Amino acid sequence: MGQRGPKPGQYVMRPMPKGSPAASKGASRYRPGAPACPSWLSKTAKKVFKRVVGDMLEAGTVANVDVGLIASYATAEADLAEVRKALNKTGVVIEVPTLDRNGRPTGHSVEKPNPLLRTQDALLGRVKQLADALGISPAARSRAGAAPEAAPTAATNKVIAIRDRIAALREAN
Numbered sequence: 001m002g003q004r005g006p007k008p009g010q011y012v013m014r015p016m017p018k019g020s021p022a023a024s025k026g027a028s029r030y031r032p033g034a035p036a037c038p039s040w041l042s043k044t045a046k047k048v049f050k051r052v053v054g055d056m057l058e059a060g061t062v063a064n065v066d067v068g069l070i071a072s073y074a075t076a077e078a079d080l081a082e083v084r085k086a087l088n089k090t091g092v093v094i095e096v097p098t099l100d101r102n103g104r105p106t107g108h109s110v111e112k113p114n115p116l117l118r119t120q121d122a123l124l125g126r127v128k129q130l131a132d133a134l135g136i137s138p139a140a141r142s143r144a145g146a147a148p149e150a151a152p153t154a155a156t157n158k159v160i161a162i163r164d165r166i167a168a169l170r171e172a173n
Contacts, residue, residue: 032060035067045078052136061135073130080123087116
């Protein structure tokens with residue numbers, strides 16, 4: 001029986017061609033800067049758009065080409081807010097009248113989940129997907145290495161505290 005996996009040396013790393021996006025170490029070829037807010041967005045979506053663009057400008061991760069993606073994210077968040085308002089008003093469970101086999105109301109009702117819950121779930125998934133694409137979700141920031149880690153100190157790391165005590169004892173002798 002043979003061994004598992006590819007044959008040794010079958011896959012060889014090749015250098016990246018000059019001018020390829022990967023070779024330029026992530027340098028964007030798009031013009032950086034704040035994209036203009038589209039006029040067709042709703043009031044709520046415009047607020048979200050301006051907030052996101054401001055945050056991305058501060059982080060230095062926005063380009064003018066991102067306008068469509070940011071507008072889609074802002075629209076999805078605004079739609080999610082509207083659905084949440086409607087759910088707060090009508091409730092998560094609604095009463096639906098029962099009908100007989102001829103389609104006439106029987107006078108009874110049953111409780112069912114609000115159909116807006118499915119819409120809310122779809123919008124939550126869309127917002128998450130767009131946030132990942134924009135790099136503004138916590139998971140996307142950690143993948144990109146944008147979440148700086150605090151340097152460990154003796155107060156937060158027991159190994160460093162022990163090392164410092166040993167060094168102090170050695171200096172005392």
